[in-house]
Amino acid sequence: MALSTMGCIIKERHSLLFNSWEFIFLVLLTMLVYYLPLFRSLQVLILIASSFLFYAFDKPVLLLLLVFSLSFFAIVSYAVCYNFINKRSMWMGAGVVAGLSILGFFKYGTLISKTLLSANIINPTSTTHFIMSIPLPIGISFFTFEGISLIVDTYRSRTNKEDRSNLQIAPNFFSHLQQTALFISFFPHLIAGPIIKAHQFFPQIEAKYFKDIDWEYAFRTIVLGYFLKMVIADNLKDQTFWIVFPYFQTHSSLTLIAMLYGYSIQIFSDFAGYSLIAIGTASLFGYTLPINFNFPYIAQSFSEFWQRWHISLST
Secondary structure, X not given: OHHHHHHHHHHOOOOOOOOOHHHHHHHHHHHHHHOOHHHHHHHHHHHHHHHHHHHXXXXXXXXXXXXXXXXXXXXXXXXXXXXXXXXXXXXXXXXXXXXXXXXXXXXXXXXXXXXXXXXXXXXXXXXHHHHHOOOOOOOHHHHHHHHHHHHHHHHHHHHOHHHOOOOOOOOOHHHHHHHHHHHHHOHHHOOOOOOOOHHHHHHHOOOOOHHHOOHHHHHHHHHHHHHHHHHHHHHHHHHHHHHOOOHHHHOOHHHHHHHHHHHHHHHHHHHHXXXXXXHHHHHHOOOOOOOOOXXXXXXXXXXXXXXXXXXHHHO
């Protein structure tokens, strides 16, 4: 299961990789324009444009799904906030169900169609062929969960007086649409997390200044992330590759056990490395993302492990 999960993750990262010169160029160019005093009032739009470019780098057609999703979540959350109080639950329920349905269709539609329609795979109909050829959109899990968090946080802020200070929805829908677009598509965490909740991100949307960058924190976090990803994970994958069928049949049990330990280190370094790069890159633009890994392999129980591994997903 772990190997298949890793395969899905690799598929979701075929757009613009963090360890590519194109990504570094995008970050530097965006920072150059982003912090110019002339464009300070356009900072949100600049980040949205860079995020769309990042997402559409390899498969531009998938940008349509991202735009549709963030528009849908913006409309539903706005309706939850400003509609009649007796319909807020309906809007929230419908939004959550629709978001999960879209996620399920794209992530599991191909698998289900191959399983249920296996008899027609040799001579597939046009419908069967279409379902089985649906690509896996990059980062769909991350931006769907974040869209759902926006709907739920909006509902809680309107129905619980104690939570009203956590999330403020702009009265103007187009302003809310811009904030939602930035929240969901913000490119440092778009395809690899951490998953951030709406009430954590929306209050951070304000004018940012170059002088406020914490360079020490950003440098330390980004360097550690690249070390985990490029030095440890990328080198280990060339060794742990032999653990999959049929290659493992030629190795001894002792070697396979060593590869299992190596793979556990590889998958942690890959996940944690991407998360740290995302956190550090976001800090360059004045945004704080939550810590996503907290030494999970020192956990003393499975429950504690999931409190330390991919924390933003577990919570």
